Amino acid sequence: MWFLSIYGLCVISNAIKMMIYNTNFHCINYIFFPFIFNIDRCEICDITARGDRMLMQVGCIKQKWTGPLIMTSEAKKHVNMAKCHIHLHILIRSAFAEVSRVKISHNLEFSHGSSISAHCLIPGKFKLIGDSLLTCLNGRWKGRFPICIHTxxxxxxxxxxxxxxxxxxxxxxxxxxxxxxxxxxxxxxxxxxxxxxxxxxxxxxxxxxxxxxxxxxxxxxxxxxxxxxxxxxxxxxxxxxxxxxxxxxxxxxxxxxxxxKDVKCPVVDGGHLLQVLGNNEVLGTTLTFSCPTGYTLTGPQSLTCLPTGLWSDVVPRCSMVRCPSLRPEDPQLQVRSINTSYTGTAVFICVPGYRLLGPRFIRCTSNGSWTDVVPTCEEILCPIPREPGNGWISWIGTLRVGDAVTFDCNKGYTLRGHSLSFCQKDATWTHKTPKCIVSCPHPGDPDQGRIKPRRSQYPLNSTISVTCHPGYRQPNDATNAVTCLRSRAWSGPIPHCQPDYGYMHQEHL
Structure with missing residues (x-):
């Protein structure tokens, strides 16, 4: 089944001679033997099931045993070479007084065939003892483990x-x-x-x-x-x-x-927006970057040309400044318009019946932040108007925008002003509180006459007169008008009307 070309002969270990099925290594260069793995003791295998029965395959390649190659009971074969480890506490105890004195270019666990390079953090100030390059070969490091000693x-x-x-x-x-x-x-x-x-x-x-x-x-x-x-x-x-x-x-x-050696890094091309301070690309050169107002630098602020001929980081770019989007938490607040780019504004309004607490608009600055916090809205409530003297005021519930109050006066007083006032969106009233002033009642119309002007109540100092019906007139000695006094009485008797006989004679002719 495993007939392959021969690279050479390998010497088999005495530890497994008794377990080999086929020892004719002139014909094959792989051998198999049963093996029971104990996970607690296995340091070079990657077995998931504790105590699983495996077939271990060791390959004879170029006169050297290579492996182990593992075949599970499901006949899935894979190379399972051991990993190498470097324990940090060993570095500190046996190699370095401080971890910062050594610089290792990879992680602390390494697969078979990988290499690490090590050097003292400041060559010359410390001395490296051992090999600066180590290679992992099936769980063992090839080379003398390096340490840095004091000078x-x-x-x-x-x-x-x-x-x-x-x-x-x-x-x-x-x-x-x-x-x-x-x-x-x-x-x-x-x-x-x-x-x-x-x-x-x-x-x-x-x-x-x-x-x-x-x-x-x-x-x-x-x-x-x-x-x-x-x-x-x-x-x-x-x-x-x-x-x-x-x-x-x-x-x-x-x-x-x-x-x-002549080390030169690639020419930096960051587009027309990227501003570069420095015009050289040779070893050790440091370029510093900035962006125009309204743009922000994405990436490192500076790059150094390294011995590898590469820059120390990726070339940055200039991105347009954007302020964060605004999502007001206040349900009564509305964003009327918004522009999140540099110098853009966000304009706020409140729903009817509410007013802003804070700025009406905010602006996006060059550093990507808004000039102020987002405002909030509060409900507009009008204060209760002053009650008129010798009168009263009436309303229902909280005085919100659009609500009205009514004014009235006590008996014997007349309202001077508006009897109705409405709450406005600036929390003021449409009319001032009226006044209740002394008044006189309507005296009643005389026979064959009529009081003018006609009102139910007449304010203080108001004057009334009598107009007689056709064919009637006031006496010659009668006062035509009377005035309302502070005592709420009229200044004199109400003029009366009598027949006008001259008028009747003319009518008769």
Whole structure:
């Protein structure tokens, strides 16, 4: 069933010789044997059912056993290589005084065949012991596990620790890549200092390439000359790349990898709206971005050209400022119109019978917020009008917009003003409170005459007169008019009418 071409012969383990059905490895390069898995003890398998019976297949490939390859009772075969793990507490206890001193480029669990690179967070200030690149091979790491140890910079330059390394760039640019290598542009001028007390002797700088010799010696600056043993690279070329090591007189060393290469990142194209500060795309360049008023920056505010030739993040873009939509919680409030873009406005009104508490409109600002809070509505209620003297007021219920009150006066008084007033939407009344003034009653019409003007009540100082019917007249000595006095009585008797005999004679003729 599993007849395959032969790559070579593998030596079978004594632990499984007694379980093999077919040991003719000249014919096949895979073997099977039954195996009962105990999940509690299995560290390299991915079995879901505890105690499930499996067929384990081990492949002989290029004279090496490869596997295990697992076949379940349902005949589903899959390669099940173990994962590798890095435990954070082990890193802290055995490798680093602080986790921040190590930078690992992946997660803490890794599948078979994956690799991780590690370097000290500040190369030169710490020294890496071990391999910077580890590869996961079936549950085991290939390579010496790296640790970062202190240099003399942390112990007042003790001669029991490796020397610390520092560098300064007087021309050009440089950045550390993910492996801890210092990547610099060709043409740069670089000064590397090995920190070691001058009184204890001269350190020695060495390098891996034989392209040229570099000037070394103690720094000239007064503050550095007793501690900084310097190597300088002037106008570097790509052939200057390599590992530079400082060896102290007591036999301790530290090193740094330097790579000189022309690194250029892609031209940034953010459209006509994106404003870019900076016009270079080489290694170490930082571009800063902004947007015109009314637009907001979506993405990072700045980008740096990395040693990989890529920018440190995606290019941002300018998006039109939008203020949040408004959904009033007040059921009496209505948004009459709204524009959520920059300088746009939202206009509010209340349903009839309610008034706004707050601004009638708000504006969208350049930072995407409204100039004020959303207003609310309150019901319009008119105050109860003042009751007229010698009179009264009447109404029903709460005085809302459109409701009316009525005014009336006590007996003997007459209303001067409006007897009816309505509540308006500005919480005022259509008419002022009227007055109740002294009045005189209608005295009654005299025989053959008529009182004018005709009213039921006559206000104080009102005057009435009598008009006689045809054929009648008032006496010659009679007063034609009487006035209403404060005592609510008339100033005199009501004029009466008598026959007009002259009128009758003319009628007779």
């Amino acid at each position: 003399n910079a942390y112990t007042n330059y003790s001669d029991d620790l490796p020397p610390a390394l520092q560098w300064t760039v007087s021309r050009g640019a440089g950045l550390l890549d993910s492996s801890g290598t210092l990547v610099m542009l060709p043409g740069s001028i670089l000064h590397m200092d090995c920190l070691f007390p001058r009184l204890q002797g001269n350190p020695t700088w060495t390098w891996t390439q034989n392209y040229r010799q570099y000037p070394t010696g103690w720094a000239i600056d007064q503050e550095e000359r007793e501690l900084h043993y310097r190597l300088s690279i002037y106008y570097a070329k790509t052939r200057d790349s390599g590992m530079f090591t400082c060896l102290t007189p007591n036999g301790l060393s530290n090193f740094i990898h330097i790579l000189f």
